[in-house]
Amino acid sequence: MTSSEVWAQRIEQVGREAPMGQATLKQSTQNLIRQLLFSGAMVPGEIYSANSLAAHLGISNSPAREAMMALSSQGLLEPVRNRGFRVVELSAHDRHEVYELRVLIEVEAVRRAALRELSEEELDRIIGLAEHSVEVLPATPEDPALPYLNADHDFHMGLVDLMRNSRWSTIVSGLRDESRVNGAYRHLENNQGLHHSAQEHLDIAYAVRDGDAERAAQLMIRHLEYSRPHDYPTSF
CATH class of the missing domain: 1.10.10.10 (Winged helix-like DNA-binding domain superfamily/Winged helix DNA-binding domain)
Known part of the structure; x- marks a missing residue:
């Protein structure tokens, strides 16, 4: 070919x-x-x-x-x-900068979301997005991961959108795009990483539903670990 x-x-x-x-x-x-x-x-x-x-x-x-x-x-x-x-190819230093910004911005977003008086519709949507990410997981290592990657993006952006701050959402979307183009998920596709990541979506969604801001924040810090370049130590 x-x-x-x-x-x-x-x-x-x-x-x-x-x-x-x-x-x-x-x-x-x-x-x-x-x-x-x-x-x-x-x-x-x-x-x-x-x-x-x-x-x-x-x-x-x-x-x-x-x-x-x-x-x-x-x-x-x-x-x-x-x-x-x-x-565009990011260096390890570039990817570390993206990771640090995502931790600062996305963790604070989920913490604030858990503290808000969210409507039933908003809570149902976030839990629904988390559940959908589980539903579209590839059944075998040979199946494409793209449906899951899109569902993952929708879940993360759904959380940030709860802030009702368009600039916040735009910044996070741009950072996530840089991560995805540069292969933040590729090391997860050969093992159970995607399944573990999807389960974390559910845990985060339930913490937001329960109004447990600190648990939601800590879960998000752990969840974003996949995007940290492992030749750099975490500072969080």
């Missing part, structure tokens, strides 16, 4: 696993590229052509390039003159 055929197969597989729904062509293309990044089909350090992607998708070059430029502005891709776009 040629490299072009492999690339086309990856695009088709991700498209099946993560249907885009109704959106503009640029947004749909951007969503698909994000899924390619998060699934590992596009890897850090490699260069990808907007023209090649457009050809595989059967669309014009313009929306593909616009989508890749948008992801470049978010720090996930970087333009390479006359060649295309390179997937």
Whole structure:
């Protein structure tokens, strides 16, 4: 199988696993590229052509390039003159900075969420998101992890969204994207790590429901350990 055929197969597989729904062509293309990044089909350090992607998708070059430029502005891709776009690769130090910020911001968010007077609808949604992450776990090591990764993202963002602070949510979403592109979950896919992570979602959701702020915060600190570069000591 040629490299072009492999690339086309990856695009088709991700498209099946993560249907885009109704959106503009640029947004749909951007969503698909994000899924390619998060699934590992596009890897850090490699260069990808907007023209090649457009050809595989059967669309014009313009929306593909616009989508890749948008992801470049978010720090996930970087333009390479006359060649295309390179997937941004974070150093261990970069990943440690992302981890430290996530601990500071996401732990405080879950602590505050547990202290809020949340509605039954809000609590049901958070518990539902946690349960969904368990439901979509890959049944075997050969099954794709992307459905779980998307459910994991939805759960974490659901917690932060309880703060009703759009800037807080935007910051966390950006940090999580950097983590996912740079393989924060890859070491979990070969063992029971994903199952353990999903169970932690439930534990965090129940602590928020019970209003136990300190337990929720400590559970989140433990949960985020997966994203810490292990050649750096934790300071939390």
